[in-house]
Amino acid sequence: MSRRKQLIVQKFGGSSVANVDRIKNVAQRVLETKTKTNQLVVVVSALGDTTDELEALALQLSQNPPDREMDMLMSTGEQVSCALLAIAIKELGHDSISFTGGQVGIKTDGLYTKARIHKIDARRIRKALKEGKIVIVAGYQGIAENHDITTLGRGGSDLTAVALAKTLHADVCEIFTDVPGIYTTDPRVVKEAQKLKQITFEEMLEMASLGAQVMQARSIEVAKRFNIPIHVRSSFVKEEGTMILKRDEKLEEVSVRGITCDKSEAKITICAVPDKPGVAAYIFNEISKVGISVDTIVQNVSHTRLTDISFTVAKTDLDKAIKATEKISKKIGAGEVQHDKNVARVSIVGSGMRSHHGIAAKMFQTLAKRKINIEMITTSEISISCIIHSGNADKAAKSLHAAFELEKINQM
């Protein structure tokens, strides 16, 4: 009886290949997988801090280096690590071959530094796999129609792995990182935090966009769209990590799967904004024009002709945002512009929220009981976020983790 050949795509992040010993460790690990599976494609990121070091070099030459040249420069990091890993694997006695994104047919558009993959012509990979080779692919990069090298944005190696898994119809895409998996919340903050056995794509996307930085959000979207199972696990220990899967009968639906806490934002409030149609549109259009992304926006119903509008921006954009907002405020005849750096976004995430009632109420009550004031609230289909004082963030995470009994999540 002939069994279908299993194909696995593995991705190792920069910390997993930070030095010669770690590269040797990855080679060993790759070989162990190869003895258990038939075909293996390995995607690697640049060694440790290489990407940052290359960027620093460029910035010493120009404060505004051209994107095309940055891609030419930055893509070398992954080329180095894939060649080194291929060398390490061959040294252990197994045939392997490394490829750049271009060689492996990862065709992208011409949007340097944030290119999108158009298609993958995987003939060369398939041929190498048929020859029994372990295929090593430089992550994070592709090739534009004019043969220029492009990169897929920070964290783009995840996208390379997921896109290859899709093209090759891989059975699973394993993302090796420096943590053992996805946790109910940050284990450094809440000691009861549990490693999740499973999580849905939707939940993982919410977690990622709300501050959990294990995987690049875009690559999770692609995995979701094509239903590619992702296994997030540690490259330093053998134990299984977290499976990211489609929501279906096999995956128990829970109301809350995780709690995230994001301290990277700051809050801006424009006071006494004239409450008339088109004002909000004008404000946020002007802000986007200066290149600032706005996250949460809250505008309350007003009982007068004036209202307050609050929104959050990345802390790194705050100064620029304040300046722009003050200009706008003057223009529309609004009042004072206030800001607050000491805010945190605490969120609960769970696809079961859709069908469970009272989750929001329980969240607000839990925070109230701990005397944590809620400054802003936003919700998505499977998450609820509260902007609170950043000094209360850890306390909030702990109490919410307990209230939703997440320490028992693996027993459910």
Add this chain to the structure above:
Amino acid sequence: MSRRKQLIVQKFGGSSVANVDRIKNVAQRVLETKTKTNQLVVVVSALGDTTDELEALALQLSQNPPDREMDMLMSTGEQVSCALLAIAIKELGHDSISFTGGQVGIKTDGLYTKARIHKIDARRIRKALKEGKIVIVAGYQGIAENHDITTLGRGGSDLTAVALAKTLHADVCEIFTDVPGIYTTDPRVVKEAQKLKQITFEEMLEMASLGAQVMQARSIEVAKRFNIPIHVRSSFVKEEGTMILKRDEKLEEVSVRGITCDKSEAKITICAVPDKPGVAAYIFNEISKVGISVDTIVQNVSHTRLTDISFTVAKTDLDKAIKATEKISKKIGAGEVQHDKNVARVSIVGSGMRSHHGIAAKMFQTLAKRKINIEMITTSEISISCIIHSGNADKAAKSLHAAFELEKINQM
């Protein structure tokens, strides 16, 4: 009246782009040339010691890394420097674009680590030049038919520059290095050494193969074959360097143009070798089988049935060579194998030697007058080399420099 557009190819070596300040200096220099010429292609080597550092990384993973993966790895060094130079030039306000060897159509055979250029499809360069851009090309690399990255051997950036100069019908190929030009002999040894204004390709080839390490020999051969004028000059000073040209009426023929001194070899002698046909062939065939290159070979006419055979090998190969030679000696019934590390090869080079008599005699007399014993002699059409005790090398170079009046060479 329309004048033909001038096209220059410049090559900057690793020491010229060793750090951010030097890259800025090169960018400035390139721009100065651009204002004087119409079209400019710049070839760069890897930053400073990058190539050595990458090689060291690979050797930590494997004592015998596969050549294909080494090319994948090593080629990144030049990719980094060409991107950085393009960034630096753009920062100075001039449009520029960087290319890898593959992007620029440098097609090679599949001999990894020492590939040969088959052809150059320069359409992309020509297009960029037409658009007024300064074109920056990663040296030392090409692309094989299967799209693998190949490298052209150490010093291969010189070859990239010369090959591009040929393809683009460049008016001159400028090789920028860390010395001001080609000298009559090593100025660190002979203080009277003169920078040559001109030298022929043949003389430069002899100088290179006899130990003068300013340019890769293969690239000089190509320049000679296609008659591409080379200008070797310093990237740190503005003064003109040395032109390497075809031998013709414009280039004054001198009997001796330079003196080289090479201390990198050792001498091996097999004593009492049976003097019969085929013995020498057997010896050097066996030695080449263990991967050792032999340089000078001397076998004297013998008056008995036994003769001595001496030859030189690179000092780094000496131990391996002695072992192999002792085995051979036993096999052919010869006597003792002697060796001597303390030898040096002192050579005089000059294409005028062809038509001038008495040059060899003058060389031997000069050495004899200084009581320097000559152990071996070899000659080529335009050079004479003596193997002497290495302790006498500097003295020999000085006395020969004086005897042939090389301090006056630029007044001839």
